[in-house]
Amino acid sequence: GESVGLHLPTLSVQEGDNSIINCAYSNSASDYFIWYKQESGKGPQFIIDIRSNMDKRQGQRVTVLLNKTVKHLSLQIAATQPGDSAVYFCAENPTGTSYDKVIFGPGTSLSVIP
Amino acid sequence: GAVVSQHPSWVICKSGTSVKIECRSLDFQATTMFWYRQFPKQSLMLMATSNEGSKATYEQGVEKDKFLINHASLTLSTLTVTSAHPEDSSFYICSVTGVNQPQHFGDGTRLSIL
Numbered sequence: 669g670e671s672v673g674l675h676l677p678t679l680s681v682q683e684g685d686n687s688i689i690n691c692a693y694s695n696s697a698s699d700y701f702i703w704y705k706q707e708s709g710k711g712p713q714f715i716i717d718i719r720s721n722m723d724k725r726q727g728q729r730v731t732v733l734l735n736k737t738v739k740h741l742s743l744q745i746a747a748t749q750p751g752d753s754a755v756y757f758c759a760e761n762p763t764g765t766s767y768d769k770v771i772f773g774p775g776t777s778l779s780v781i782p
Numbered sequence: 783g784a785v786v787s788q789h790p791s792w793v794i795c796k797s798g799t800s801v802k803i804e805c806r807s808l809d810f811q812a813t814t815m816f817w818y819r820q821f822p823k824q825s826l827m828l829m830a831t832s833n834e835g836s837k838a839t840y841e842q843g844v845e846k847d848k849f850l851i852n853h854a855s856l857t858l859s860t861l862t863v864t865s866a867h868p869e870d871s872s873f874y875i876c877s878v879t880g881v882n883q884p885q886h887f888g889d890g891t892r893l894s895i896l
Contacts, residue, residue, distance in 0.1 A: 676823045702884065711788070711875045711887035712826065757825060769816060770885060772826045 676755065678777040687745040689776045691758035696739060700761040702770060703732060703743045707754045715743070715756075745778075753780045785809045786878050788888030796896055797868060803861045803891045805876030811856035812878035816885065817849070820873040832859045866895045 699720045704712035718725045718732045731744040759770040787806040818826040832838040838851040850862040877885040
């Protein structure tokens with residue numbers, strides 16, 4: 669199967685601070701990107717997505733930034749809460765169609781310090 | 783409520799036995815279902831793509847005779863791990879998608895082979 673990387677980077681932030689999680693993607697032709705949150709023992713949960721014709725998209729307390737020039741994606745979480753502690757994955761969908769496969773990045777483990 | 787139901791959530795069995803995992807789409811007719819495997823502290827690795835009524839498409843390096851996939855209806859796909867061995871122990875996750883639907887993930891099945 670495909671994957672990007674085998675080790676899990678970690679990020680620790682103080683409760684109330686903003687978190688920034690970064691991701692580099694591999695395929696310059698990818699059209700659609702998704703951020704997922706995975707809590708321990710559960711499947712990934714959709715957070716926010718963005719298409720390649722946008723460079724920023726905002727949700728509730730979350731913002732995704734896309735820089736196609738350097739193939740970089742970031743997830744910003746405002747006012748991080750203990751419930752945000754989880755592993756966060758970016759995923760790229762090369763074709764942009766929802767029923768096509770996505771390729772997951774290596775993930776970042778976020779720990780929120782109370 | 784849950785969009786995807788995956789069963790069982792946890793299974794322990796002896797080496798050499800076969801294990802079947804079910805993935806059900808609860809909210810919509812899933813044109814495509816995906817099966818992933820995840821080892822501890824690693825990312826999700828796509829194993830196969832399953833379309834209703836047709837043979838599954840397996841990723842490179844995934845043995846189709848080892849991991850049997852049946853997608854008999856638009857709401858049910860099954861993954862059977864045949865003659866399981868300890869190295870098959872992992873967290874298996876399915877996802878479902880349909881027209882204009884992002885991928886929704888099940889809560890995974892933790893498989894332990896003794």
